[in-house]
Amino acid sequence: MSLALAGIEATRRDFSLGPLSLSVEDGVTAVLGPSGAGKSTLLEVIAGFETPESGTVSLAGTRIDGLPPEERNVGMVFQDAALFPHLSVAGNLRYGAPEGADIERTVRTLGIGDLLDRDPTTLSGGERRRVALARTLVTDPDALVLDEPLSSLDAPIRRRLRLDLRDILSGLDVPVVYVTHDQEEAAVVADRVAVLFDGTIRQAGPVGTVFDDPATPTVARFLGVENLLEGTVRERRDGEATTADVGGTTVEIGGTTLRVADRVETGIEQVVVGFRPTAIEFANGANAENTLDVEVERVVPGRDGATVVLAADGLGRLTARTAEQIATGDRRSIAIDPTALHIFPDEPNRCP
Numbered sequence: 001m002s003l004a005l006a007g008i009e010a011t012r013r014d015f016s017l018g019p020l021s022l023s024v025e026d027g028v029t030a031v032l033g034p035s036g037a038g039k040s041t042l043l044e045v046i047a048g049f050e051t052p053e054s055g056t057v058s059l060a061g062t063r064i065d066g067l068p069p070e071e072r073n074v075g076m077v078f079q080d081a082a083l084f085p086h087l088s089v090a091g092n093l094r095y096g097a098p099e100g101a102d103i104e105r106t107v108r109t110l111g112i113g114d115l116l117d118r119d120p121t122t123l124s125g126g127e128r129r130r131v132a133l134a135r136t137l138v139t140d141p142d143a144l145v146l147d148e149p150l151s152s153l154d155a156p157i158r159r160r161l162r163l164d165l166r167d168i169l170s171g172l173d174v175p176v177v178y179v180t181h182d183q184e185e186a187a188v189v190a191d192r193v194a195v196l197f198d199g200t201i202r203q204a205g206p207v208g209t210v211f212d213d214p215a216t217p218t219v220a221r222f223l224g225v226e227n228l229l230e231g232t233v234r235e236r237r238d239g240e241a242t243t244a245d246v247g248g249t250t251v252e253i254g255g256t257t258l259r260v261a262d263r264v265e266t267g268i269e270q271v272v273v274g275f276r277p278t279a280i281e282f283a284n285g286a287n288a289e290n291t292l293d294v295e296v297e298r299v300v301p302g303r304d305g306a307t308v309v310l311a312a313d314g315l316g317r318l319t320a321r322t323a324e325q326i327a328t329g330d331r332r333s334i335a336i337d338p339t340a341l342h343i344f345p346d347e348p349n350r351c352p
């Protein structure tokens with residue numbers, strides 16, 4: 001089964017979604033984007049609650065965009081996981097389930113057997129999400145869309161449930177569109193990701209590809225590539241891009257040069273170089289590449305080490321993450337692995 005959107009354009013007062021095309025195969029595709037990007041609007045176009053001005057929505061090759069929501073067989077799980085308060089959990093599951101629905105199997109899959117006699121108002125947030133998902137799954141949908149299904153849950157429950165969701169959703173054999181603004185959640189639950197900004201898809205592909213190789217500085221910044229620096233190409237070198245054989249590109253940024261293992265086409269001079277805070281190492285070895293002297297401006301302790309703001313001559317401020325003992329005012333030497341640097345060649349892709 002595949003779900004395909006082609007040339008979708010929808011307007012909501014001041015907001016325009018699209019033009020947008022997206023193909024979703026069986027398995028989980030996360031739609032990831034900041035608040036107001038149009039993620040919910042996109043789901044509503046798929047489920048039939050929003051009518052686009054142009055474009056088509058097809059399921060298994062058949063157009064469904066002319067059908068009302070109840071005839072599309074697209075299951076939708078809403079953000080607030082609303083259940084019928086006057087029915088028990090079992091009553092909620094039976095309500096709307098088609099003749100012969102395998103409620104028993106869904107109950108087992110979601111591990112909610114103990115909850116069947118409960119009044120929905122007595123459920124915890126996590127339990128309510130499971131029941132809301134179960135209620136949608138018993139309708140045996142041909143496609144499933146979920147709008148931030150784990151929002152407003154406590155972090156530990158969220159972490160546990162997203163692992164469960166991964167197993168449950170990927171076992172369904174239908175296309176699943178999973179909306180979230182949380183990149184970690186997307187990486188755990190989904191196998192593909194589409195990044196939505198200002199109503200358009202900026203990049204779509206396997207989770208690993210999009211996270212490792214963001215297409216533009218805007219996508220990169222959203223995915224945690226916090227250091228983005230504008231520079232000029234000084235040298236292009238062939239050869240294996242390894243530490244032993246210095247291939248790649250040399251970029252000058254404010255009088256400092258950085259070697260990037262990526263290549264840049266001839267003719268492109270102005271680039272943006274990006275790297276994650278974790279790409280910065282506090283160097284001990286003198287022969288590490290891309291070594292810079294920095295001053296520690298700020299240290300913010302965190303769960304996985306500290307986030308550190310560094311002032312680097314010529315480069316401005318950099319953000320690093322480290323478990324090392326470090327204090328404001330320290331002068332340190334850092335090294336940035338050339339293979340951890342991204343290079344964005346296009347002129348319109350300036351630092352966001």
Ligand SMILES: Nc1ncnc2c1ncn2[C@@H]1O[C@H](COP(=O)(O)OP(=O)(O)OP(=O)(O)O)[C@@H](O)[C@H]1O
Nearest residue numbers: 012013015033034035036037038039040041042181
């Ligand atoms: N019913 C509506 N009427 C008018 N404008 C709307 C309506 N629903 C959403 N919008 C606007 O459309 C834009 C996109 O909203 P949407 O809810 O799709 O974004 P989102 O990416 O899901 O955001 P969030 O992560 O905050 O839920 C926003 O600017 C919002 O204010």
